[in-house]
Amino acid sequence: MMDQPTVFSDEFDLDSRWLVDPKLLFVGPKIGEGAHAKVYEGKYKNQNVAIKVFHKGETPEEIAKRGSRFAREVSMLTRVQHKNLVKFIGACKEPVMVVVTELLLGGSLRKYLLSLRPRPLDIRVAVGFALDIAQAMECLHSHGIIHRDLKPENLLLTADQKTVKLVDFGLAREETLTEMMTAETGTYRWMAPELYSTVTLRHGEKKHYNHKVDAYSFAIVLWELLHNRTPFEEC
Structure with missing residues (x-):
């Protein structure tokens, strides 16, 4: 895992506590991969953990962008703790950017739903999961944080598959009344309309929105929990 040192902005100083x-x-098998990072099962001080290793980036612009995402x-992870948010254990910037969290062995909510399809979830299970997700979002919003990428892939189950926890804060942002945030952020089937436009947006164009974008995504996930179907599958 330990590759060449990653160039990183000095503006972000990682608290020594974390x-x-x-x-x-100890890095074990890969359990997930996205555009910005790979996730491995592993151990830290004899504790089973999930290890998220950020890609370095090839150009100075990519390196800076991934450094900002990591920071x-x-x-966000150091600011909020809740039983329905993945537990943060720590991070390091060198020799590569790594985020270490608790290991959730129940798989993603998406994988769980697919294993049952076409059968719907038991209504009590669906409501229980929905309450877990709502409490996670309430915690974030009470701290002025918008997740911006709420979807079944970012909702993981505990080993007994009875509790849902929200993960992946790479797109999360602080909510302010004046901040203009990047448009076209998230995954389209779960994205609120204000996150994209019928008019093609210039690269990096900004527009204002607030925590209600998460409420929209939650509504789509809730529909999915009740029907066990892909949102807008006919599109």
Whole structure:
């Protein structure tokens, strides 16, 4: 795992309380991969953990962008703790950018739904999951944080598959009345209309929105929990 040092902005200083020693990280099999990082099952100080390793980036612009994403995710994880948010264990910036969290062995909500399809969830299970998700979002919003990417892939189950926890804060942002945030953020089937436009947006164009974008995504996930179908599957 330990590759060449990643160039990183000095503006982000990782609190020593959350600094993990990369020499104590044991990296096991890969359990997930996205555009910005790979996630591995592993151990840290004999504790089973999930290890998210951020891609370095090839150009100075990519390196800076991934550094900002890493800094944002760590900042959000250190600010909020809740039983329905993945537990943050620590992070390190060198020799690569790594975020370490608890390991959730129940798989993603998406995988769970697909395993049952075409059968719907038991209504009590669906409501229980919905309440878990709502409480996670309420915690974030009470701290002025918008997740911006609420979807079944970012909702993981505990080993007994009875509790849902929200993960992946790479797109999360602080909500302010004046901040203009990047449009076209998230995954289209779960995105609120104000996150995209019928008019093609210029790269990096900004527009204002608030925590209600998460409420829209929650409504789509709730529909999915009740029907066990892909949203807008006819599109």
